[in-house]
Amino acid sequence: MDHISRYLTPEIKLSCYEDKFFKSDIMFDDHMLIWFISGETKIIQYDASFLFKKGDIFLIPRNQLATIINYPSNGEPHKTVVMHLSVERLKKFYQNIELVKKPIPENKIYSFNNHPLLESCLASLVPYFDLKSHFSEDLASLKITEALSILRAIDKNVDNVLANFDEPGKIDLIGFMERNFMFNMPLEKLGYLTGRSLSTFNRDFKKHFNTTPQKWLTHKRLELAYYQLAEKKKKPIDVYLEVGFENLSHFSYAFKKLYGISPKQLI
Incomplete structure (x- = not known):
């Protein structure tokens, strides 16, 4: 498998798969905000499946079981910008935001297909991957805060997911x-x-x-x-x-x- 990941910080990376496909069963510890530069991904959950392609943007909540299959497409590699939204980072973001208590979030993937504000935010990170200089924590924090602010502006229910810091309880x-x-x-x-x-x-x-x-x-x-x-x-x-x-x-x-x-x- 020819997989290249280039990190600006531990929370922001450019991921590229050159092979025919790559399959993984995953459960992320962080929420993952992903923008597709090229390629396709099929995501399979127990009750739904999704196909994401060039230009698509989606959010995978943490602690969700899924099978992910990555494919090149149209002669281009599977290439994405990925932003890890950690619990630690989100607690800092939400500490001064007053929230209305909402029900437990659904187990689903959130799609923001071709949204111009989100795309602009994530695309603006791409040139930094070619720089030799250090990508500062202050700049990373600004970019993540920008992405979170856009998410909240375009989906009023996203707080229900991102501001839920509970660990899984004992279930059936x-x-x-x-x-x-x-x-x-x-x-x-x-x-x-x-x-x-x-x-x-x-x-x-x-x-x-x-x-x-x-x-x-x-x-x-x-x-x-x-x-x-x-x-x-x-x-x-x-x-x-x-x-x-x-x-x-x-x-x-x-x-x-x-x-x-x-x-x-x-x-």
Whole structure:
């Protein structure tokens, strides 16, 4: 994978993927504001999928599980400007802003397609990546404050997301796992998102599902793959990444072991 990241600060970077595609299951610790210079990204959540391309701008809230697949497009690499909006930075920004208490934010990605103010703000960062001189913290702070101020001006509900500093509380394990089994996350992360330590997560999982997380996850992913192949008539090459497998050969082996036939035999 030919991936280049150039940082102005730990919070602002220019990201470039040259390869055919790059896939990752992610859960960001920071909110991520992303502007597309070129290329495409497919983002898959448990209940929705999105396709973003050149000119698009979107916000991925922190602690959201998603599969991200990055593609070059029209002969151009996958290239984005990314702004990390950390909890620490946001607490400073909101400390003198009076907020109305709002309900818990939805688990969704916020799209600001081709918005001229946001695009101007993020595009203004690009020339700095070619400078040899140091990009000061004061300038970084000004740029992040500008982006946050624009976000608040164009979406009145964004405070509901950005000013929510709560850590995940203990939630229903069965419902969470049924929604999110296709995301290839470490068990520690899954435990964190359900409000549990790793040991409590494993204990509760065994009690509810009567098996280990690894066995249950593999079986659920193969069930989803079978449905996508048999009912949706998708190809194995288009299915294995989206159901949580890392490579096609492992997927094909596990599928045949469970169902007695190869994925291709269902097409």
